[in-house]
Amino acid sequence: MSRIAFIGLGNMGGPMAANLLKSGHELRVFDLVPAAVEAAVAAGARAAGSAMDAVEAAEVVISMLPASRHVEALYLGTDGLLAAIPAGALIIDCSTIATASAKKVAGAAAERGLQLIDAPVSGGTAGAAAGTLTFIVGGDGAALERARPILQAMGKNIFHMGDAGAGQVAKLCNNMALGVIMAVTGEAIALGAAHGLDPKVLSQMMAVSTSRSWATEVCNPWPGVLENAPASRGYTGGFGNDLMLKDLNLAAEAAAGTGATIPLGELARNLYALNSNAGNGALDFSSVVKVFKRPELT
Numbered sequence: 001m002s003r004i005a006f007i008g009l010g011n012m013g014g015p016m017a018a019n020l021l022k023s024g025h026e027l028r029v030f031d032l033v034p035a036a037v038e039a040a041v042a043a044g045a046r047a048a049g050s051a052m053d054a055v056e057a058a059e060v061v062i063s064m065l066p067a068s069r070h071v072e073a074l075y076l077g078t079d080g081l082l083a084a085i086p087a088g089a090l091i092i093d094c095s096t097i098a099t100a101s102a103k104k105v106a107g108a109a110a111e112r113g114l115q116l117i118d119a120p121v122s123g124g125t126a127g128a129a130a131g132t133l134t135f136i137v138g139g140d141g142a143a144l145e146r147a148r149p150i151l152q153a154m155g156k157n158i159f160h161m162g163d164a165g166a167g168q169v170a171k172l173c174n175n176m177a178l179g180v181i182m183a184v185t186g187e188a189i190a191l192g193a194a195h196g197l198d199p200k201v202l203s204q205m206m207a208v209s210t211s212r213s214w215a216t217e218v219c220n221p222w223p224g225v226l227e228n229a230p231a232s233r234g235y236t237g238g239f240g241n242d243l244m245l246k247d248l249n250l251a252a253e254a255a256a257g258t259g260a261t262i263p264l265g266e267l268a269r270n271l272y273a274l275n276s277n278a279g280n281g282a283l284d285f286s287s288v289v290k291v292f293k294r295p296e297l298t
């Protein structure tokens with residue numbers, strides 16, 4: 001069992017930390033939001049007063065933060081964690097960030113003799129709670145083997161995509177496809193509803209037909225179709241629209257200069273931007289259905 005510092009206990013980090021505790025690991029945790037720390041303490045973690053405190057004597061450091069700027073600010077610079085993490089510790093960054101940022105932080109860690117892997121995840125908050133996440137890893141193979149038992153306490157599938165940053169590229173490919181699929185699923189259900197179809201029956205039909213997907217079966221965007229989906233609890237507690245918009249912006253950045261064309265990804269990026277601009281940025285990304293849905297339809 002390892003002494004783990006866990007930084008970032010949000011919608012994903014909170015349940016991931018809880019699964020590590022259930023597997024018997026010792027956790028020191030930090031988040032800027034005190035309530036998130038309290039929830040982890042209730043699950044058996046020890047609270048740290050800062051990220052710096054959390055990493056003291058840690059064998060493994062895990063971060064699960066919103067975006068590149070948070071990860072760079074956490075690790076780099078004179079006040080950054082890389083200067084404080086004990087020699088020989090392994091760093092696992094599970095945040096979804098820019099490939100360039102992932103490479104930069106991994107490079108700085110290597111200069112200090114620390115191993116770091118980028119290990120963004122897929123599976124959503126339900127997967128984080130159930131311990132069935134997919135880890136999409138970039139970095140040294142030996143570092144991944146060190147991380148494997150820890151990742152297995154939080155997830156079911158582990159893919160090694162290549163060197164530092166490769167996990168982030170693969171994660172963006174997945175999320176670009178997810179963003180497009182969620183948007184078109186909402187568009188299709190809204191079309192059916194505009195014709196008086198019952199969105200629940202329509203979704204049940206789609207879920208066993210050729211358009212079946214995670215968006216129809218697990219995170220259906222229409223309120224009331226799936227009891228446990230964010231749509232049925234006011235679009236709270238899932239994967240934020242602003243986070244999906246961040247990932248689609250990263251996909252556009254990743255495509256630039258490579259010759260890859262991403263017309264559907266670009267269209268989806270604009271749809272999620274419209275949804276954020278309408279005041280829905282903090283809601284689950286399935287709220288993108290609001291772009292298509294006539295407000296009187298429920």
Ligand code: NAD
Nearest residue numbers: 008009010011012013031032065066095096124125238239
């Ligand atoms: P979130 O906003 O719910 O949680 C992020 C947490 O980080 C917050 O609790 C915040 O207070 C904390 N934080 C920010 N800066 C910090 C700092 N300097 N020190 C300590 N804590 C800090 O986000 P989330 O949904 O948990 O997502 C986290 C990452 O995982 C993102 O990169 C996201 O793109 C990715 N992701 C999310 C989902 C999902 O379904 N929510 C799925 C896959 C991947």
